[in-house]
Amino acid sequence: MALLFCTFRPSVALPSRFFAGQRRSITIKQLEAAKNDRERVVILGSGWAGYNLARSLNPKKFQTVVISPRSYFVFTPLLASTSVGTLEFRTALEPVRSRGSKYEYIQGRADAVDFGKKEIMVRETVRDPNQGLLGVRAGEVKDERPLEMRIEASRGSLFSMHYDKLVISVGSYSQTFGIPGVKENAFFLKDVQDARKIRNKLLSCFETAALPTTPVALKKQLLNFAIVGGGPTGIEFSGELKDIFEDDMSRLYPQLAEHVKITVYDVADKILPMFDEKLAGYALEHIAKGVTVKTSHRIKELRRGFPNIEGVGDFHDDVKASGFTLSLENGHQSEVGCGFVVWSTGLMSNPFVAKALSSSFTAPASCVRLLSNIDDSPESSADWEVQKHPRTGSIVTDDYLRVQLGSSASHSEPQPAAILRDVFALGDCAVIDGTQYPSTAQVAAQKAKWLAKKLNKGDINTQGFSFMSQGIMAYIGRMNAIVQMDKGSLSGRAAWMMWRGAYLVKSISWRNRLLIPMYWTINWIFGRDISRF
């Protein structure tokens, strides 16, 4: 039996006892063998940046290996639609492995990088029970022990891999600003399991409210739905929520219609700040029929369980525990009971970026290019640090998406001292030095397209990346949308048709291009599916 294996000894600089006596599959050898004379590009993440890049790299020139904890790409603009059943979940997904794909895929996440040796340490996550959840909780590095001890504890799932080029496109997590209870109790809209949780919870709230034993005061709280964040995601979700209530729930639960309430809270004094005032005003007026917008409200806490309600005894403890209490401040304090709270405000660093890329390291001159405008350049073997954006914590890159380095000696120095050779960062986890491009799918996809073109041609240094905005849009419910482009803006039914058309065209597979209009039509005719499982 032992003849079937070879002893594979990874070359990463970890104490050899971690690998002593272990036998590895020949598959990693097969990967080496299949490489031939190609360069290996390791892409971390399968979001807008990573997935688009993997699909565009020339397989004759590069052996591309995608490493991602998600075995699929999420078409995020349609996630809100799937969370209420306007679309089926899989219509917003593309499996990373597909019949035509020319890259390798490993389900896992990067745990550590050795930039000097060009090695990454991968932790396989195939059986991770949290996969598909991209709220703040999922994939969190809760383990605060030193790296070596962590490796010792779970060495079975760790292995190292050499790269010629590394692309960091691990995305970001939801920002909860340290507000108590939000991490634990809010619902997010970042990944498909998040959408699935919302759909199930929404239907469960209605079914609980429909029980003959549920008092009216509890019905009102179960059917009170809060959204925190007045950006496009929050507003689109409120529009979708309004749609399912008006189209479906009002017919299926007619006796509950009077109790339903949707509220959007934002700490700022207006919603949709990225749209011009006329469009934002139009949207506000449109969604007002069914959605209450409360600006200048600060969230103080989100805790499990409804607030105490007069006249509802402990007979209903179980129902009361299933809800949430949102504490608000707007001049004065208040508390509201909600069936659920969807949190869609702000991004924070992925733990990989925040932790694995936070320690200083040494690297040989071959891996680091000193910048010419630095006079007192440190030795190439000096202690380097990945440069991070001071406010967001994102990886800072140059115009060529190459990771910038600071010297840990000159920590207070905002100027980059060098760039890492062959290491790129794009998507929500990265920002180009001096730019203000938004953290959107559009920017991520354009960066991926630019990088693929440059790598395929081999002329990375000729012209840097610049973002060309193709406009922004938001669905606002009842077959209505707003669209803002350089050429002008649009609102109403025509904008909605443009919204649908754009996402249909941008959908990646023909499978989804057929299924999406099919579901739009079927759900329009027959209503949304409310089976809950």
Next chain:
Amino acid sequence: MALLFCTFRPSVALPSRFFAGQRRSITIKQLEAAKNDRERVVILGSGWAGYNLARSLNPKKFQTVVISPRSYFVFTPLLASTSVGTLEFRTALEPVRSRGSKYEYIQGRADAVDFGKKEIMVRETVRDPNQGLLGVRAGEVKDERPLEMRIEASRGSLFSMHYDKLVISVGSYSQTFGIPGVKENAFFLKDVQDARKIRNKLLSCFETAALPTTPVALKKQLLNFAIVGGGPTGIEFSGELKDIFEDDMSRLYPQLAEHVKITVYDVADKILPMFDEKLAGYALEHIAKGVTVKTSHRIKELRRGFPNIEGVGDFHDDVKASGFTLSLENGHQSEVGCGFVVWSTGLMSNPFVAKALSSSFTAPASCVRLLSNIDDSPESSADWEVQKHPRTGSIVTDDYLRVQLGSSASHSEPQPAAILRDVFALGDCAVIDGTQYPSTAQVAAQKAKWLAKKLNKGDINTQGFSFMSQGIMAYIGRMNAIVQMDKGSLSGRAAWMMWRGAYLVKSISWRNRLLIPMYWTINWIFGRDISRF
């Protein structure tokens, strides 16, 4: 606030302290108010019997209330297709609440019945984390305390309801014959979450086997799939499994194709015993290309974790723990490691039937009709017992689907002493005295249709139910099926088209009649979706 509620005092014979001080919603009053002069038919369960009956009862004559832990009906013949992604899960579901439905629905399960007072005790199950799982574990009454204590412990979710007519169609659970570890470790194919678990586990086994660190010996065990039970469900599932391997997995994981193995085990000496020998022989020969059938094998145990494999160290403990070991006996003992074991053999009583209906009770003469052929009939206030089938534990009914009673005094007496008035039992939980009708969807649906017709007409006593077999069929993979009818039998591609046609026609909603062929076509062209979440 308190004015909104009324104090509803259920009339079931439970100590009044259980209800003291509790306030109920007015909704149960609304239910009473909406009843008008109609009789209330309470249907327990939303399977083939319950769902079809609810849809067919005349809403002018009856106030129908469906009580079921599942908010949907499962079109069981398509479940195997959904477990590998040939169809999307929801195409095999119909929500109990729909736009056109004329009945009430409460998500819950019956906990107890007072046949004398015509009251059922309902436990709401809206937030039951096990819903959608109909393996043996789900919904099990693990709580062995006396009923009164259980009620005290969770009175918040219990309430009582009066019925004029009661229909018991709670279905059955999978029979595991007390074999150690099966209940805990096997995968079942009874409900949609069961199918979802299989789909995720299947894809997870491939993804684990594809990791560069997985040794060949583990790959072989991860990709060894066992099915216990050579009936139509087991054989159909093996055919679907073969299809996804040949159509999709062999292209997406070409390096793993050589390790895949499917085995069907049965304790009997042949498979598909309900088909004639020629058809069963045809099926056996057809599936043999890809599926190994092992008859006369007895399962001794199913335990978590792979058996010890020479040469695979503790480095892979995590992967080894994710699999299963099946102990077999066939003259000699053997053990095999499997990625999963699907269990599709036999049915056992639902806990409601096994426990709640097992105690003796007294009932006034208005609820019980003594049978004329019993001479020494006990007093109508005597201790009665629901008659159960001695082998299967099913509820025994007469030809009119009415529950038969025995006197607990004459326990050894196989003859029924009386029938319960206005209480019917149908579906997999019931059997007509003296018949051998199989426990199939066809029998359940025909009984429901018969009962609806009789109740709507009000002539329950005129002519008893008799089953008209419309034939049996089974899909056997690679666009091939077998069909056996009174008029003759069919096999091959034509039988497959008949199989698809029959289930498409029998599909209940137009929504699914459109979606099912859409998915058949799209998955045939583009392949099955392997996103796992």
